[in-house]
Amino acid sequence: MWVAVIALGVLAGASGLMLGFAAVRLRVEGDPVVEKIDAILPQTQCGQCGFAGCRPYAEAIAAGEADINQCPPGGETGIVALAELLGRDPKPLNPENGAEKPKMVAVIDERNCIGCTLCIQACPVDAILGAAKHMHTVIAKECTGCELCIAPCPVDCIYMTPIAQTIANWKWTYPLADTGARGSVEQAAA
Amino acid sequence: MSGLFPFHGGLKTVRHKTESNQQPIRWSALPHRLTVPLRQHIGAIAKPLARAGERVLKGQMIGQPDGYISAAIHAPTSGKVIAVEQQPVPHPSGLPDWCVVIESDGEERWVERQAVDYRRLHPSEVRNRLRSAGVVGLGGAAFPSAVKLNPSGHAEALETLILNGAECEPWITCDDRIMRERAAEIIAGLHVIAHLLEPREVLIGIEDDKPEAIAAMVAACAGTGFAVRPVPTRYPSGSVKQLVKLLTAKETPVDGLPVDVGVQCFNVGTAYTIYRAIEFGEPVISRTVTITGHVNQPQNLEVLLGTPFSELIAQSGGYRDGVERLIMGGPMMGFAVHDDGVPVTKATNCLLAASAAELAPLRPVMPCIRCGACVDACPANLLPQQLYWHARAKEFDKAQDYHLFSCIECGCCSYVCPSHLPLVQYYRYAKNEIWAQEKEKQKAELARQRHQARLERLEREKQERDAKLRQKRPRHARWRWKTRLTKPSRPIAPRRLRPRPNQRLKLASGAIESPCTLKR
Numbered sequence: 069m070w071v072a073v074i075a076l077g078v079l080a081g082a083s084g085l086m087l088g089f090a091a092v093r094l095r096v097e098g099d100p101v102v103e104k105i106d107a108i109l110p111q112t113q114c115g116q117c118g119f120a121g122c123r124p125y126a127e128a129i130a131a132g133e134a135d136i137n138q139c140p141p142g143g144e145t146g147i148v149a150l151a152e153l154l155g156r157d158p159k160p161l162n163p164e165n166g167a168e169k170p171k172m173v174a175v176i177d178e179r180n181c182i183g184c185t186l187c188i189q190a191c192p193v194d195a196i197l198g199a200a201k202h203m204h205t206v207i208a209k210e211c212t213g214c215e216l217c218i219a220p221c222p223v224d225c226i227y228m229t230p231i232a233q234t235i236a237n238w239k240w241t242y243p244l245a246d247t248g249a250r251g252s253v254e255q256a257a258a
Numbered sequence: 259m260s261g262l263f264p265f266h267g268g269l270k271t272v273r274h275k276t277e278s279n280q281q282p283i284r285w286s287a288l289p290h291r292l293t294v295p296l297r298q299h300i301g302a303i304a305k306p307l308a309r310a311g312e313r314v315l316k317g318q319m320i321g322q323p324d325g326y327i328s329a330a331i332h333a334p335t336s337g338k339v340i341a342v343e344q345q346p347v348p349h350p351s352g353l354p355d356w357c358v359v360i361e362s363d364g365e366e367r368w369v370e371r372q373a374v375d376y377r378r379l380h381p382s383e384v385r386n387r388l389r390s391a392g393v394v395g396l397g398g399a400a401f402p403s404a405v406k407l408n409p410s411g412h413a414e415a416l417e418t419l420i421l422n423g424a425e426c427e428p429w430i431t432c433d434d435r436i437m438r439e440r441a442a443e444i445i446a447g448l449h450v451i452a453h454l455l456e457p458r459e460v461l462i463g464i465e466d467d468k469p470e471a472i473a474a475m476v477a478a479c480a481g482t483g484f485a486v487r488p489v490p491t492r493y494p495s496g497s498v499k500q501l502v503k504l505l506t507a508k509e510t511p512v513d514g515l516p517v518d519v520g521v522q523c524f525n526v527g528t529a530y531t532i533y534r535a536i537e538f539g540e541p542v543i544s545r546t547v548t549i550t551g552h553v554n555q556p557q558n559l560e561v562l563l564g565t566p567f568s569e570l571i572a573q574s575g576g577y578r579d580g581v582e583r584l585i586m587g588g589p590m591m592g593f594a595v596h597d598d599g600v601p602v603t604k605a606t607n608c609l610l611a612a613s614a615a616e617l618a619p620l621r622p623v624m625p626c627i628r629c630g631a632c633v634d635a636c637p638a639n640l641l642p643q644q645l646y647w648h649a650r651a652k653e654f655d656k657a658q659d660y661h662l663f664s665c666i667e668c669g670c671c672s673y674v675c676p677s678h679l680p681l682v683q684y685y686r687y688a689k690n691e692i693w694a695q696e697k698e699k700q701k702a703e704l705a706r707q708r709h710q711a712r713l714e715r716l717e718r719e720k721q722e723r724d725a726k727l728r729q730k731r732p733r734h735a736r737w738r739w740k741t742r743l744t745k746p747s748r749p750i751a752p753r754r755l756r757p758r759p760n761q762r763l764k765l766a767s768g769a770i771e772s773p774c775t776l777k778r
């Protein structure tokens with residue numbers, strides 16, 4: 069009898085230890101659904117969704133606290149992808165959160181910048197380079213176009229410009245656009 | 259002699275070769291001003307080496323390759339650099355790109371050139387020379403040749419080396435002419451390629467509508483062991499995977515390259531420039547261009563890179579009446595340029611002045627009737643009709659499942675489609691969208707990492723500040739504050755210990771300069 073009790077006790081203790089160890093060492097990093105949602109969001113970190121960045125919004129969607137149509141930078145494509153992931157019906161972007169706009173980057177008018185560093189503190193992705201009382205500049209490649217640096221600038225020297233079209237980023241358009249009348253024939257017939 | 263292995267699909271097209279292939283290649287006149295694009299190849303744009311105001315010599319490097327897949331750019335003649343700026347270039351978008359603009363001084367003074375004996379050099383040294391000579395594929399794709407000449411990274415030895423002289427597109431005859439006129443030089447270049455790649459066999463594929471070129475190449479090959487293989491005239495036999503199938507019976511995997519099945523392919527014009535680069539130390543500063551179609555004297559010209567299209571048209575007797583478009587490349591795979599002032603690049607094999615007679619009539623587009631004609635015509639063994647449905651519905655994943663990226667944009671499907679669907683346009687659109695989405699994804703990932711790094715940095719700074727605060731606060735003081743907690747007359751932290759803006763900034767800018775801290 070005692071043997072059985074001790075044996076079971078030891079066994080229980082050992083498996084408890086192992087489980088505890090496994091829980092600590094093999095912990096799944098974050099919630100997989102949140103990860104998947106976060107991977108779809110555009111990472112602009114602009115806060116237009118009403119959350120302090122894409123990840124908090126992803127967490128809110130996963131927890132059922134936010135709808136899938138609150139991210140203007142992600143636009144229609146983003147909503148469709150979220151709907152597919154979560155098995156829901158896509159819906160139009162909530163106009164309260166803003167409208168889908170072409171991609172832009174921030175530019176600092178370097179002649180007027182007073183080097184106050186306020187924009188550096190606002191930029192969610194550290195895309196602004198500068199030091200106190202020195203001119204600041206935006207690293208265009210890293211700017212997400214979130215516009216968060218615009219409001220804090222005391223001399224209004226930051227503005228947004230559309231990303232210039234170059235040979236490297238130019239795209240062939242959807243055929244209907246340049247077949248004009250022919251396209252409409254196809255559409256009417258299809 | 260072993261047989262041929264016809265590829266699936268393809269077309270018998272009109273030829274229109276005799277218009278331009280009757281007279282020998284002539285040198286085009288030296289233009290007063292050359293606009294030399296820094297991106298004439300697949301891969302990274304070359305870094306400009308020359309500045310406005312500088313004098314350059316013919317053959318002097320003015321653009322340095324930037325990275326492994328890139329190519330050098332050279333001054334096509336001697337003169338003065340008047341600008342390094344964005345200028346219109348031949349591209350379907352009509353957008354400008356970076357160019358070095360040179361005003362020629364008419365003296366054609368060369369830089370010092372050095373011939374080498376490639377047999378005595380280490381292969382990597384030979385490749386380096388070709389790379390700094392700006393050698394790229396002249397068949398139209400302009401892929402840097404030095405990359406293809408590096409056999410390392412491919413486990414097995416190269417089975418077959420193919421020299422591509424098929425020139426299957428209608429109207430184009432520049433390869434035909436150089437094979438007739440420069441066969442010995444092409445074969446000398448081929449020897450260099452064979453020396454670097456050590457293939458088991460060397461085959462030369464030429465469409466059988468070029469008997470003079472075939473005869474010249476056969477004569478030049480005497481005693482070399484290289485075999486000339488005339489292939490039937492069937493578009494697109496000059497496309498790499500199709501020529502590989504035709505000559506070796508090997509099917510290149512859908513998402514692979516010929517080298518995956520032990521075959522490597524070079525264009526005849528490329529072999530010629532390799533010969534010039536090795537035997538004379540001459541970089542690629544000119545190429546042969548067919549000027550044909552609705553011009554008064556169709557012909558082939560040897561043209562300095564950077565020469566405006568309009569000057570070549572003028573030297574070919576000018577446009578005939580009724581020209582609607584100027585096409586760079588052939589009628590099947592070429593594109594219309596927006597402006598005939600754009601310069602010749604390494605990819606410019608043909609200028610086709612097209613009138614209504616050369617252009618397919620604009621016919622109404624009808625719905626797909628699922629006739630399967632496109633499937634029969636597709637030389638890449640794809641299902642163009644499926645690709646069309648998915649590209650049209652913007653279902654890019656599904657289009658990729660049907661191997662969208664194996665489509666060579668040959669246009670056979672559009673050509674045969676009884677409903678006149680602009681199929682290739684759909685495929686180009688879908689490919690571009692997929693690339694753009696891929697780039698967006700990469701950018702989002704970068705932003706995610708940087709945002710994460712910033713949050714971590716802010717957290718770290720906060721902890722450091724708190725730690726400092728605790729350290730600097732003497733014991734008895736802490737106690738005294740505690741007793742005062744009931745009616746604090748000033749903030750809990752002493753003023754001087756609160757982070758001053760300057761202090762905080764130093765941390766902020768420091769962290770920015772060493773961008774991403776996430777790697778740890």
Ligand code: SF4
Nearest residue numbers: 112114115117122139
């Ligand atoms: S609106 Fe979209 S891009 Fe902006 S923070 Fe929210 S999820 Fe991110």
Ligand code: SF4
Nearest residue numbers: 191211212214215217
């Ligand atoms: S630079 Fe301005 S717009 Fe760009 S990411 Fe930073 S805060 Fe946003």
Ligand code: SF4
Nearest residue numbers: 626627629630632675
């Ligand atoms: S040829 Fe045209 S109509 Fe026929 S199946 Fe292909 S796409 Fe459809």
Ligand code: SF4
Nearest residue numbers: 636665666668669671
């Ligand atoms: S364009 Fe693409 S899909 Fe059409 S026939 Fe050529 S390879 Fe096939």
